[in-house]
Amino acid sequence: MSHAPETIGHALDGPEVAAFTVELKREFDTEAHRHPRGQMIGCSRGVVTVLTDQGAWLVPAGYGIWLPPWQLHGGRSFGPGAGWTAYIRPDRCTELPSTPRTVRVPALLREAILRAASWEDERTDAARARITGLILDEIRGLPAEDFGLPMPAEPRLQRIAQAILEDPADGRSLDGWAAWAGITPRTLSRRFPRETGLSFTDWRHRARMMRALEMLAEGASVTAIAFDLGYASVSGFIARFRQSFGVTPAAHPIVPGLQSPVRPDR
Incomplete structure (x- = not known):
């Protein structure tokens, strides 16, 4: 994508889904913050813990966490790792979960988000619209896993x-x-x-x-x-x-x- 993740996270317009991949060579901490877009964070290697005002959520490899729009959150990684994140425009979050949840990430969802992360611009066409719709459908139906600590x-x-x-x-x-x-x-x-x-x-x-x-x-x-x-x-x-x-x-x-x-x- 042509914008930085933190910029997209605060965008009320632009693409319905904006995705990015992340490679971590060392641990990181992020301060508590919030943004108008929903966010799906996936971990493909290592572990991330996300802290919210509702609890702590562990995201090991193969799992992800859904954060609804304006959810206060911060995070920390443990060990070198890799993963991805997808920001969902707020008007497309109305039918998505309204509370944080840790989920097992199906291969179909992971590959669709990685495809979206490869887009080098924000243009919209029929193929991208289908992938965007698939991502939203997959997030909507994901059951919660027991990695949360309310x-x-x-x-x-x-x-x-x-x-x-x-x-x-x-x-x-x-x-x-x-x-x-x-x-x-x-x-x-x-x-x-x-x-x-x-x-x-x-x-x-x-x-x-x-x-x-x-x-x-x-x-x-x-x-x-x-x-x-x-x-x-x-x-x-x-x-x-x-x-x-x-x-x-x-x-x-x-x-x-x-x-x-x-x-x-x-």
Whole structure:
């Protein structure tokens, strides 16, 4: 495309879909920002974590994240990586998902977006219109995957969640976290699933698993990850990882050197 991605992201006119490829030789951080176009971000190598005001979303290789127009978001990559992004004009987002979601990217959608990324200008013709329509149809029907970590809205619960994200290895009990935040254990155990859809224990486990994937992408050993995340044994960590993703850490496609993402059996 003839414009920079950040310019296209703020464009209310122009092409319905503007796509770009990205090659990352090192990790990056982006500050929280928003733009009027919807955005689909896909990861073909490495891992990206996208932070929104609604939660944290992990995007490993073979997956993508949909962000609706004006969604506040920032991001960070882990290890060298590659991927693509597609900006959708706001008037074409009305039938697309209204909340962020992590999705498995079908080969058809990936190839259509890569084709759009190869266009060197913004002209429109029948062939491009068909590809644009295909991209929108594919995004519209994608089911959400379990790589999101919803954030609670209640300030005390949010404080607990943020502390766990900053230090997933913190092994405090539910009672300990409740006392730290000035909330009763009963309120914590009842409100956490009401606001996030996950029990407090399951939320903390998912936070640890998301961090485990980030560390795997950075090349950390399974032993180091297990103890850095507060597990009492490597075998206990591997069992939890297999329960979450259907494969052991060493067999996960996110591990450097494994090129083809494999959908784990669930």
